[in-house]
Amino acid sequence: MHIARKLVATLALTAVAQLASAQAFPDRSITLVVPNPPGGLVDTSARLLSEPLTRVIGQTVIVDNKPGASGNIAYQFVANAKPDGYTLLISYSGYHVGNPALMDKLAWDPVKDFSPIALLTISTNVIAVHPSVPVNNLKEFIAYAKANPGKLNYASQGNGSVSHIGTEMFKQSTGIEMVHVPYKGSGPAIQDVLAGQVQVFISTPPSLMQHVQSGKLKGLAVTGKSRHPGMPNVPTTAEAGLPSFQLESWVGLFAPAGTPAPVVAKLTDSVKKSLALPEVKERADAAGVELRYLTPAATDALVKKELPYWNKAIKSANITLD
Incomplete structure (x- = not known):
């Protein structure tokens, strides 16, 4: 009984500490780690978010490009970062659900090592x-x-x-x-x-x-279901005679696993508010990116749904990193 009471007390103290941490969060700048160099969907998505999130959350949000090793430099860096909400990953679907099928000894796990915060954008190709x-x-x-x-x-x-x-x-x-x-x-x-x-x-x-x-x-x-508004004269693959081929990419925001739930919740709420700002949609439209907010649970479900799909596609196409 003494051990049980001690465990309950420890859990209670941990919960109080996490709540206090969330209430103080953030008290310094937040870094968005991008697995790609400047330019393209992933970097564009990060920069669409960083400025409005800075205003909404009240601290500077920095974009840090860490390209290389098919995204693994950035993923491993964030997976190993302190789970306090200050180092976050701008994740790209090709890396998040593709690399686990491409590499036998991946230094990070797409589900176990990251806590989803939100889906940010989705794009046709x-x-x-x-x-x-x-x-x-x-x-x-x-x-x-x-x-x-x-x-x-x-x-x-x-x-x-x-x-x-x-x-x-x-x-x-x-x-x-x-x-x-x-x-x-x-x-x-x-x-x-x-x-x-x-x-x-x-x-x-x-x-x-x-x-x-x-x-x-x-x-x-x-490669989507409808034409892109920025390129209205370019047909879909279905219109062009290849209805069997469609391809979309997504970008999401993830924290290291173990990040306190109240911190994740505050980040999620701040991201949702940031993406809802009219000027963010205007900038996204101009860049050719579709904003697509999803909750942490829905983002997690998307990852788990796509992992076996991309594994099958990669194995069938015999894609390797050699």
């Missing part, structure tokens, strides 16, 4: 090619690629990214062959695509929209 590729629509591109197997190069944001996995799935669904050229994020990839050194890029609107609008790249199709 765009199939784009350099103007030097002599095609004007998706059907012509597939026919051209089949007639020239292995002669086209495609860029990705890195091994295991959604652009990598998605393009391999696109290859499987169409029977074409292209050579993979991985980059450390969208920024470096788009430079080589614009220069024509790599001819094909399947990526999110923040990477490609302005270049499709300007004519520097040809947008052949968007």
Whole structure:
């Protein structure tokens, strides 16, 4: 009985300490760790959030880009960080649900090592090619690629990214062959695509929209269920004759596992308020990003639903990091 009373007292003291910590939180700056370099969906999502969250939560929110190792540098850094709410992960679906299937000895677990705070954004992808590729629509591109197997190069944001996995799935669904050229994020990839050194890029609107609008790249199709408002003349894959192929990417905010529930709750509430601000939606629309807030429970459910799906897709396409 004495041990039981002592345990109850310890738990009570812990709960009081956590509540006091949450009430004082935050009393210094918060860092959003981004697994990608500047540019593209993930970094754009972080910067969409950082400024309004600074105003809502009352402390400076800093964006810290830590690219490399297919996102693992950032993920491991946050997984090992003190679970106090001051070091958070801007997580990318290609890494969060893709890397566990790509790596046998991952230094972090997508469920056990992170506490979801909220889903932030979701984005369709765009199939784009350099103007030097002599095609004007998706059907012509597939026919051209089949007639020239292995002669086209495609860029990705890195091994295991959604652009990598998605393009391999696109290859499987169409029977074409292209050579993979991985980059450390969208920024470096788009430079080589614009220069024509790599001819094909399947990526999110923040990477490609302005270049499709300007004519520097040809947008052949968007991979969602509806056309993108920033590229109204680009058909969906279904409209372009490939209804079986769809691809979306998401970005979420996660804390290290063990972060006190009251701190997570305060962060979640502050994120929800930040994303609801009209100016944030305006900035998101201009960047080609769709705001999609989800609660911690719904975000957790999304991760657990997609883990087996991406594992099957990666194994079926025989995607590796070699």
